[in-house]
Amino acid sequence: MHFVTAKGILSSKNGMxxxxxxxxxxxxxxxxxxxxxxxxxFEDIEIxxxxxxxxxxxxxxxxxxxxxxxxxxxDPYIPLEMETEYLRKALHLIYTxxxxxxVITKSQRILRDLDLLQKINERTKCVVQMTLTTYDExxxxxxxxxxxxxxxxxxxxxxxxxxxxxxxxWLSPVLPFINDTKDNIAGILxxxxxxxxxxxxxxxxxxxxxxxxxxxxxxxxxxxxPHLKETYIRTYGNQYIIESxxxxxLMQLFHQTCKMNGIVHNNDQxxxxxxxxxxxxxxxxxxxxx
Numbered sequence: 001m002h003f004v005t006a007k008g009i010l011s012s013k014n015g016m017x018x019x020x021x022x023x024x025x026x027x028x029x030x031x032x033x034x035x036x037x038x039x040x041x042f043e044d045i046e047i048x049x050x051x052x053x054x055x056x057x058x059x060x061x062x063x064x065x066x067x068x069x070x071x072x073x074x075d076p077y078i079p080l081e082m083e084t085e086y087l088r089k090a091l092h093l094i095y096t097x098x099x100x101x102x103v104i105t106k107s108q109r110i111l112r113d114l115d116l117l118q119k120i121n122e123r124t125k126c127v128v129q130m131t132l133t134t135y136d137e138x139x140x141x142x143x144x145x146x147x148x149x150x151x152x153x154x155x156x157x158x159x160x161x162x163x164x165x166x167x168x169x170w171l172s173p174v175l176p177f178i179n180d181t182k183d184n185i186a187g188i189l190x191x192x193x194x195x196x197x198x199x200x201x202x203x204x205x206x207x208x209x210x211x212x213x214x215x216x217x218x219x220x221x222x223x224x225x226p227h228l229k230e231t232y233i234r235t236y237g238n239q240y241i242i243e244s245x246x247x248x249x250l251m252q253l254f255h256q257t258c259k260m261n262g263i264v265h266n267n268d269q270x271x272x273x274x275x276x277x278x279x280x281x282x283x284x285x286x287x288x289x290x
Contacts, residue, residue, distance in 0.1 A: 001044065001046075001047055001080060002040070002045075002046060002047070003046075003047050003048075003049040004047070004048060004049065005048075005049060006049075006050055006051060006054060008054060008058075009048065009051050009054035009055050009058060010055070010058045010068070013069075013275075014066050014067065014068050014069060015068075015069045015072055016051075016069070016090070017048075017070065017072075017073050017074055017076075018047070018051045018070065018074075018076055018086045018087060018090065019045050019046060019047055019048070019074045019076065019080070019081075020038060020040075020045070020046040020048075020073070020074055021038065021040065021041070021042050021043060021044055021045045021046055021074065022042065022043070022045070022074050022075055023045065023078050023079060023080070023146055024075060024078065024106065024144065024145075024146050024147040025144070025145045025146040025147075026106075026143065026144045026145075027142075027143050027144075027216070027217055027220035027221075028143065028175060028207055028213070028217055029042075029213065029216075030208060030210065030213050031073050031074065031213075032212050032213045032216050033210035033211065033212045033213040034210070034211045034212035035210060035211070035212075036073070045080050047080075047084065047086070051086060051090070052086065052089050052090060052093065055090055055094075056093055059094070059099060060097060062099075064277075065097075065098055065099055065100070065124070065277050065279065066099060066100065066277045067099070067100040067101065067102055067125070067274065067276070067277050068094050068099050068100065068101050068102075069101075069102045069103070069274070070087070070090075070102075071103045071104030071105055071129070072104060075104070075105050075107060076103065076105065077106075077107035077109040077110050078107075079109075081109065082109060087113070088112070088113055088116065091113055091116040091117070091120070094120060095116060095119050095120050095123070098124065098279070099120075099124065099277075100120065100124040100126065100277050101117070101120050101124075101125075101126045101127075102127040102128070102129060102274050103129065104129040104130075104131065104170065105128070105129070105130060105131075106130065106131050106144065106147045106148060106153060107147060107148050107153075108148040108152045108153065108155070108156045109148075110128060110156065110160075111156060111159060111160075114159075114160075114163055117160075117163075118163055118164065121164060122280070123279070123280060124278060124279055125166075125276075125277065125278045126165055126166075127166050127167065127168060127273070127274055128160050128165055128166075128168075129167070129168045129169070129170060129201075129274075130153050130156065130157055130167060130168075130170070131153075131169070131170040131172065132150055132153060132154075132169050132171060132188050132191065132192075133150075133171075133174070133175075133179060133188075134150060134179045134184055134188075135150060135183070135184045135186075135187030135188050136150075136179075136184065136187075137149050137150060137151055139178070139179060142224050143175070143178070143220075143224075150188075150191075154191045154194075154195060157169070157191075157192075157195035157197060158194070158195045158196075161195055161196045161197075166198045167195065167196075167198060168197060168198055168199050168200070168270060168273075169188075169192050169197050169200045169201070170200075170201045170202075171185070171188060171189075171200050171201065171202040171254070172201070172202065172203060172207075173206065173207035173208075174204075174205040174206055174207065174244055174250070175207060176206065176207075176232070176235070176242060176243075176244040176245065177228060177231060177232075178225065178228075180205055180206075180244035180245075180246050180247075180250060181246070182246075182249070182250065182253060185205075185253055185254060185257075186253060186257065189253075189257040189258065189261070189263075190257075192258075192261075193257075193261035193263065197263060198263075198264060198270075198273070199264030199265065199266075199269070199270040199273070200254075200258055200263055200264075200265055200270075201267055201270055201271075202251075202254055202265070202267070203267065204243060204251065205244040205246060205250045205254075206241060206242045206243040206244050206247065207242050208240055208241055208242065209239075209240065210240065218232070
């Protein structure tokens with residue numbers, strides 16, 4: 001790990017990244033792409049040493065309350081977070097200033113902060129987004145080696161629901177010739193139904209491969225799935241969007257299963273929900289009619 005002094009912490013859309021880089025080791029990670037201009041080794045986590053001061057200033061000077069998001073580029077619940085507690089301290093600030101919160105993670109470590117997530121959700125809104133890629137535990141350990149397994153994430157989703165925290169699942173990515181099967185998609189969606197998630201985000205049955213990400217992904221295919229890289233190159237060439245040959249029937253299964261279980265499966269509707277700040281009136285005066 002190494003420390004840097006950041007100039008700002010919140011993006012124009014109120015997203016924040018306390019860290020840059022990741023130690024989860026997911027073979028498909030788009031954040032490795034060169035377009036993000038990460039000038040250090042991906043596993044050498046960059047810590048924004050002044051992040052909390054910047055966040056305190058930003059929240060105290062905002063004219064309107066909003067949802068604060070994190071996890072789009074780096075999962076904040078990497079093992080290092082358990083030492084620094086940067087995110088937990090950020091959650092204290094978000095709660096104190098009365099903002100909403102949403103996070104994308106693959107880690108059961110989020111349960112450490114369940115108390116703060118509940119406090120935020122009681123006052124405004126807190127939504128936990130969890131990525132699920134494969135129903136098969138052994139496959140999960142291969143393609144996402146240093147993160148909570150699917151079963152552990154599933155149990156986490158159920159605990160969050162029981163605690164009153166709404167959840168959203170990212171069904172992404174779907175790797176052609178690896179996890180693009182009916183059994184896999186159905187297994188994940190059945191988990192989502194049992195965990196009573198609010199919605200499932202899916203941009204299609206496939207993945208994207210940019211410069212930097214592609215080279216790492218292909219190297220991992222050579223290591224874990226011999227000769228599969230050649231199939232990718234033969235099938236997709238230099239395409240950026242890699243779509244599964246099974247995309248159409250799998251998307252039909254996705255929409256049908258979500259509809260049957262009352263799970264929101266319109267991406268625009270889910271993002272509107274995630275971005276909408278809701279202030280709950282906890283100080284409402286009781287009347288004779290209450």
